Amino acid sequence: MYVFNNIEQYHRQLKEGKVTCTDMVQEYLTQIEKNKHLNAFVEVYTNEALQKAAELDANRNSGAPLKKLHGVVIAIKDVICYEGHKVSASSAILKDFTSLYTATALQFLLDEDAIIIGNCNCDEFAMGSTNENSVYGKVLNAMDEQKVPGGSSGGSAVAVQANMCMVSLGSDTGGSVRQPADFCGLIGIKPSYGQISRYGLLAYASSFDQIGLFGKALDDVALVLSLISKNDPMDSTMEASPSSNLFPIKEADRKFKYCYFSQALNHPSLDKEIQQKITGLIEQLRAEGHTVNEIDFDLLDYIVPAYYVLTTAEASSNLSRYDGIRFGHQSSIEPKDLSAFYFNNRTEGFGLEVKRRIMLGTFVLSTGYYDAYYSKAQKIRTLLVNKMKAIFAEYDAILMPTSPETAFNIGQNDKDPIAMYLADIYTVLANLAGVAAISLPLFSHSNNMPFGLQVMTNKSEELTLLQISQQLLLKHKSADVPFLS
């Protein structure tokens, strides 16, 4: 049986008749069944995927040229709308809600003959870092089932990690693609803000949200990214011309100018072994002739508070539509008035973490507190954007850990939401500043879990990000990074 390696090789095998799309879909369905306990999928589109595969196999036999994602098996996060399919943001409030239209990014994949195999579990409304906050229950990390896969796109990560699809879509508002990629040993990319249409992506915090991708092969990530990086009149926050020519990745045989933040690499929360391995890599890069400078970033301690003030404010507004009238669950309790009606619907529909964030967001926007919290956080965001502009005027990329530690144990941070928020220290900056970032699975920890290196490039510098990633993966991926085959 052909074992999937990357899309290009798969297409060659298809053309040579060594494998069919039906074989692949069947193989993935078997893996999904075998790994059911990992809880990565909300729904599996078994019949539909098999039918599409059969259609593609028949077309291919008639000699028609292959579209770019012909037979590529993809899973999507349960926050991406797909007409006629359920989408719930893994929340009781949207349970059994059916999408009325298809997200633009997903439509671009369908147009290229991708096969969508199902939608994946996530933290409710993409709020979380462990995939433990889901109405469908937690997702397990396939490398160690006592550990979380990360979040919020944990299901999408595990779907790729445990070979249940070829690539997957997630969403990244503050790290929800990069951090699960880090915990699961995958490549996870968050493109710059405005690179990919958000039309049809259920909103958490609109000025932060971006669709991102998981894969095991950089070329696959680059190919899919290039196909979904297209302008969409339905999203007015898109860049006029998103980065293009991302695939094939034009090899950059040059030395890069990197920097890293002294405060980030010396942060007390950073695991010592992660710190040592990244420091070791920095030394190797210098020895290879790249510039790697340590720079001062005195705003580091402000980024997590700014992120949680601004994203919860946006969430409180975005989630107000789930009121049981326009959208969402209706309680069966007889309400005494309209307020009670909303109250019952939302009390039953939302989980604990989502309620916490709606309340926090409502608080920071309320009269009397707006200036103290919301306006102040916006000012910090402006400072961060300016600081990042200045850095990127001088450097090609910033190097950072993706997460202060490897995959957490299940339940480790249950009781302490603040501790959980603080673990987002390395990822939220890219969303606050709207720049591009990737987590590359370069390292293995002595606790047998993988971890990544995060690389950030300026807004619209996806090509540089991919070129750097290509170099790093080629030269610096430690041979013992665990991969499930």
Ligand code: GLN
């Ligand atoms: N962990 C972050 C949070 O809980 C990231 C969420 C995300 O990127 N969707 O907000």
